[in-house]
Amino acid sequence: MTVEQQLAAGIAALDLALPAGAEATLLDYLALLDKWNRVYNLTAVREVERMVGHHLLDSLAAVPFFQGGCSDLIRVLDVGSGGGLPGIPLAIARPQLQVTLIDSIAKKTAFLLQAKAELGLANLNVVTGRVEDYLPEPGFDVITSRAFSDLKEFVTLTRHLLRPAGRWLAMKGLIPHEEIASLPDWVRVSANHSLVVPGLEASRHLIILEPV
Numbered sequence: 001m002t003v004e005q006q007l008a009a010g011i012a013a014l015d016l017a018l019p020a021g022a023e024a025t026l027l028d029y030l031a032l033l034d035k036w037n038r039v040y041n042l043t044a045v046r047e048v049e050r051m052v053g054h055h056l057l058d059s060l061a062a063v064p065f066f067q068g069g070c071s072d073l074i075r076v077l078d079v080g081s082g083g084g085l086p087g088i089p090l091a092i093a094r095p096q097l098q099v100t101l102i103d104s105i106a107k108k109t110a111f112l113l114q115a116k117a118e119l120g121l122a123n124l125n126v127v128t129g130r131v132e133d134y135l136p137e138p139g140f141d142v143i144t145s146r147a148f149s150d151l152k153e154f155v156t157l158t159r160h161l162l163r164p165a166g167r168w169l170a171m172k173g174l175i176p177h178e179e180i181a182s183l184p185d186w187v188r189v190s191a192n193h194s195l196v197v198p199g200l201e202a203s204r205h206l207i208i209l210e211p212v
Contacts, residue, residue: 010057010198053199059086077140080148100125139163151179168209
């Protein structure tokens with residue numbers, strides 16, 4: 001099965017409706033990630049065929065949980081974005097979202113800026129810096145991460161960035177019971193969704209947290 005067939009089959013299995021041209025843009029992003037990864041070590045996954053499931057489909061599986069019930073622009077922050085996951089697939093799949101990617105490593109944000117330019121993602125913003133020092137105005141409706149830190153550190157370092165009524169969406173493997181138990185008392189787990197990622201045998205969960 002080709003990379004194109006893998007992606008198309010995975011999107012169909014996720015029952016995900018994407019905008020016109022989104023699949024082609026996702027494949028262009030995958031090609032960029034593969035090219036830059038050879039020099040910049042953006043991901044430990046080296047084979048482009050494995051990147052489809054481990055990166056693209058894994059990120060896309062969480063897309064339905066970023067939908068807003070209102071027509072207002074939803075601002076999303078992807079913390080420790082690295083190679084742009086899940087933020088870039090999210091921005092491609094849902095152009096109505098305003099997605100900001102932040103990472104403290106300049107070589108990674110150099111790639112993210114190149115990807116933004118080459119893919120023509122007007123709804124994407126890239127920031128180089130530590131999230132605890134980031135002070136934008138206004139804050140974010142959703143703060144997400146895929147491999148940033150444990151839950152306690154994730155919510156503590158980003159608390160100042162969350163708008164009132166906002167929420168955190170943390171992408172995890174196995175359910176992190178110990179991390180949940182150590183959460184501060186000003187945050188609670190409001191939902192825990194098991195994600196089924198086509199072609200990926202590993203356990204995946206989306207932990208949704210809200211301020212108390």
